[in-house]
Amino acid sequence: MGDRKFVIALVVLLGIYIAYELNKPQPEDWSITYYHQSTEPFGAQALEALMAPLFDDEIEHVYKSVYEIYVEDSLDANSLIIANAIGFGKEDTDLLLEQVASGKTVFLSALAFGGVLADTFDLQTSFEDPIGIKTPEQVESDLAGETKVQITFNEGAKSFLVDYPNLGATSSFEPKASDSLEVLATNDENRPVLVRYQNNGQLIMGTLPLAFTNYFTLLEETTSFTEAQLLLIPQDEPLVRNQYYQLGRLESDTPLRVLLSNQSLRWATYILLVAILIFFVFQSKRQQRIIPIITPLANLTLEFVQTLGRLYYKQSNHNNLSHKRVLYWKEFVRTHYNLNTQYLNEDFINELSRKSGKNEATVASLVGLVNTIENQNEISDSILLKFEKNLNEFYGIE
Amino acid sequence: MRKFFRSYYLTNRFYQALGGVIALFLLSYGIPSLFPFAEIATYILMVAVVGDSLALFIKNRLISAERSTAEKFSNGDENAVKIVVESTYNFPVHITLIDELPEQFQMRDQSFEAKLEPFSPITFNYNLRPVKRGVYEFGVMNVFVSSRLGLVQRRYEEGKNAEVAVYPSFVQMRKYELLAISNQLKEFGIKKIRRIxxxxxxxxxxxxxxxxxxxxxxxxxxxxxxxxxxxxxxEEKSQHVYSAIDKGRMMQQPFEGLSLLDYAINASLAISNIALKKGDKAGVVTFQQKVNSVLPSSSRNMQLNLILEHLYKQKTAYKESDFGRLYATLRRKVNQRSLILLYTNFESLSSMQRQLSSLQKIARQHLLVCIFFENTEVDELIHSPAKDLEEVYTKGIAEQLVYEKKLIVKELKAHGIQTVLTRPQDLTVNTINKYLELKSRGLI
Structure with missing residues (x-):
């Protein structure tokens, strides 16, 4: 009964704690995700809302590498990649350029570019990630601060200025970019922040990915720049937003991915998991009542004798011990062979060997040892061991 | 529903079948043409499990099991238990029987397996050897039934909790009674018995x-x-024979699971029986730090039963025994010269010498037989060669232990006290021999 009360109290306390944790005001999460379902400042749900009326088709979201999209899934659409850092290898770069050559638009926006792609266009980014190292409070106060960067957007007929909070525009390209690149926007140090490479299609690279976050999309001064960037992508063609380079393989990122991707293995895995579950549920049932453990009485004689033996051994009084053993032996002779053990002489040896059936040399050697032990004050190790050997022979112990 | 779950078990064969299906699927990864077969195998297995469950569970109470035991068990002996199981399923079933044994046995792995045809009962026989007196409680009998498919098991919990009382060894009592009366004890014992x-x-x-x-x-x-x-x-008749049982610390030592106290109790039951059969009067005295009970000697018809019940009830805290008090009680309550069989144990000469004065005083009035035990635990030690000096020492000490017991016998003899020094296993035989010897020598 007391147990039940205790359990109820525990459950109630746990319930209260959970309710408190759920209702407690959540602190603002200032980590950068660009995730299209995140309403945190640096998520990108607002971008969805902004894009929806601009584009004819619905935006598709994937979480796969460039190689997987173009080679395995042979995707046929424009693509938008927003991430903190982008560094494509040779194969990916070739694939992207192929896409551009075939008339597609690829929009990359990242704080930093690297790898073969950057090398191809001789792009270098001066890169800072102040948000990663600042505390949430610092980020918040910086955003509210007065320091601004002026971004100049200049594409064809369209041209305007935007005042960007310092924190949102920390990254830019080195000005000496290759001739094949067209500069679409610069900051107030006249360094490019948005460049375009055209070859049938277009490859657009920007260094202000934060422009696509909820915060800057919704900020009144900066929303025009976000929109202008999106308008560079043809609106009548399907667009795929690839979030792999910021979030990774969102849905199937489990060690079982390989097992689950094949039908046979998937069945095997599921049946195995079900089998384990069944095993736990059914094999954990008792087959008979609980039998409490009762320790049986122990006979400690052996331990007692061994401890005593060790104690005597530590003192190593060979004389004392060998006398004890002689007494036992004499008692044995008296009770088993009915011999007088007062005088251990020639007659005694003859009689004992005759009665015990041991050969005379064995008996004589043993009796000799007994005499030695009885007459000597100091008994050496070797005599004691020899005595043991002779006794074993006499008793017939092997 | 809960009852259904409680009685629903799955067999190893079920898990093996699941393993087989999994293996088939793994195989079909390499050989894709196997995949449909694997799928079919899965469905077949599911159907088989459902079918097997239905066959076993659709009707109730199709298995009955009954356990029969003696009302009393004999301590230290093998006691027979019989279980009869019958099936009224209309197909042959395989059963695994797990009997819930009293916890004193500490046996958790006892199970029987058998194939059971409809309406033809099967009997399982097994023996139990209790080593402690008292009440033992059997639980239910768990019968796990499976069909020939053997994927599912149904558990039947048959029978009710049953209690069995474990009494001092009446089996030995009967055995030695016959032997002693027919004068055949020499077959078992060491001495030749003369009955004249x-x-x-x-x-x-x-x-x-x-x-x-x-x-x-x-x-x-x-x-x-x-x-x-x-x-x-x-022969002289109507002599008084008292079994005085020491319940003190020294009697706690177990040999083959049975404590010296229980050996002594078994022996005193056997000897009381023989004494009564020979026309003598038997009684019991038990003591530890004080005298706990005195059952006056008598040769009434019911005396043996009284002794049995008396011995059954003995409990002890294994305190230090006080022989002085034993003497005082005997002095007060036992007025005629009697044979006192004192079951006790001395490990060393000095421990005996401490009690010697009391023993002497008892011996002055009665014929006192001091019964104590050889320590068979060290036998093996003594009869194996020592490998090094330390083992020589251990062996020497063990020999000393055995030697001291013999010294005790001599010392007691020197004071006119009879002794029996015996291995615990031979206690009853040696005690009876001693009794018959003393009787024939007319020492009482």
């Missing part, structure tokens, strides 16, 4: 056998028969 009494009530003339007292030779009869003939006299 020493008193002067003439009974018969019989042939001389070696060991007979030659003072009793009847020379006239010898001359007539040309054989040595001796007179035989009737």
């Amino acid at each position: 009494g020493n008193n002067m009530e003439f009974e018969q003339i019989k042939n001389y056998v070696s060991g007979d007292d030659y003072r009793k030779v009847n020379w006239k009869a010898t001359a007539r028969k040309n054989h040595l003939m001796v007179n035989q006299y009737q």
Whole structure:
């Protein structure tokens, strides 16, 4: 009964704690995700809302590498990649350029570019990630601060200025970019922040990915720049937003991915998991009542004798011990062979060997040892061991 | 529903089948044409499990099991248990029977397997050897039934909790009774038993056998028969035989699971029985730090039952025993000269010497037999060669232990006290022999 009360109290306390944790005001999460379902400042749900009326088709979201999209899934659409850092290898770069050559638009926006792609266009980014190292409070106060960067957007007929909070525009390209690149926007140090490479299609690279976050999309001064960037992508063609380079393989990122991707293995895995579950549920049932453990009485004689033996051994009084053993032996002779053990002489040896059936040399050697032990004050190790050997022979112990 | 779950078990074969299906799927990864077969196998397995469950569970109470045991168990002996199981399923079933044994046995792995045809009961027999007196409680019998498919098991919990009382060994009592009366104990014991009494009530003339007292030779009869003939006299009857059982610390030591105390209790039951059969009066005294109980000697019909119940009830805290108090009680309550069989244990000469004065005082009034035990635990040690000096020492100490017991016998003998030094396993035989010997020598 007391147990039940205790359990109820525990459950109630746990319930209260959970309710408190759920209702407690959540602190603002200032980590950068660009995730299209995140309403945190640096998520990108607002971008969805902004894009929806601009584009004819619905935006598709994937979480796969460039190689997987173009080679395995042979995707046929424009693509938008927003991430903190982008560094494509040779194969990916070739694939992207192929896409551009075939008339597609690829929009990359990242704080930093690297790898073969950057090398191809001789792009270098001066890169800072102040948000990663600042505390949430610092980020918040910086955003509210007065320091601004002026971004100049200049594409064809369209041209305007935007005042960007310092924190949102920390990254830019080195000005000496290759001739094949067209500069679409610069900051107030006249360094490019948005460049375009055209070859049938277009490859657009920007260094202000934060422009696509909820915060800057919704900020009144900066929303025009976000929109202008999106308008560079043809609106009548399907667009795929690839979030792999910021979030990774969102849905199937489990060690079982390989097992689950094949039908046979998937069945095997599921049946195995079900089998384990069944095993736990059914094999954990008792087959008979609980039998409490009762320790049986122990006979400690052996331990007692061994401890005593060790104690005597530590003192190593060979004389004392060998006398004890002689007494036992004499008692044995008296009770088993009915011999007088007062005088251990020639007659005694003859009689004992005759009665015990041991050969005379064995008996004589043993009796000799007994005499030695009885007459000597100091008994050496070797005599004691020899005595043991002779006794074993006499008793017939092997 | 809960009851259904409680009785629903899955067999190893079920898990093996699942394993087989999994293996088939793994195989079909390499050989894709196997995949449909694997799928079919899965469905077949599911159907088989459902079908098997239905066959086993659709009707209730199709298995019955009954356990029969003796009302009382005999301590230290094998006691038979019989279980009869019958099935009324209309197909042959395989059963696994797990009997819930009393916890004192500490047996958790006892199970029986059998194939059971409809309406033909099967009997399982097994033996239990309790080593403690008291009440033992059996639980239910768990019968796990499976069909020939053997994927699912149904558990039946048959029978009710049953109690069995474990009594001092009445099996040994009966066994030795027959042997002692028919004078066959020499087969078991060491000494030859002579049954002729020493008193002067003439009974018969019989042939001389070696060991007979030659003072009793009847020379006239010898001359007539040309054989040595001796007179035989009737045994003395109605002598008092008390079993005094030490319940102290030294009697806690177990040998083959049975404590020395229980050996002593078993032996005193057997000896009381024989004494009663021989027309003597048997009684029991138990003591530890004080005298706990005295059952006055008597030769009434019910005395043996009284002794049995009396011994069954004995409990002990294994305190230090006080022989002085034993003496005082005997002095007060036992007025006639009696045979006192004192079951105790001494490990060393000095521990015996501490009690010697009390023992002597008892011996002055009664015929005292001090019964104590050889320590068989060290036998193996003594009879194996020592490898190094330390083992030589251990062996020497063990020999000393055995030697001291013999010294105790001598010391007691020197003070006119009879002794029995025996292995615990031979206690009953040696005690009976001693009793018969003392009786025939007319020492009481």
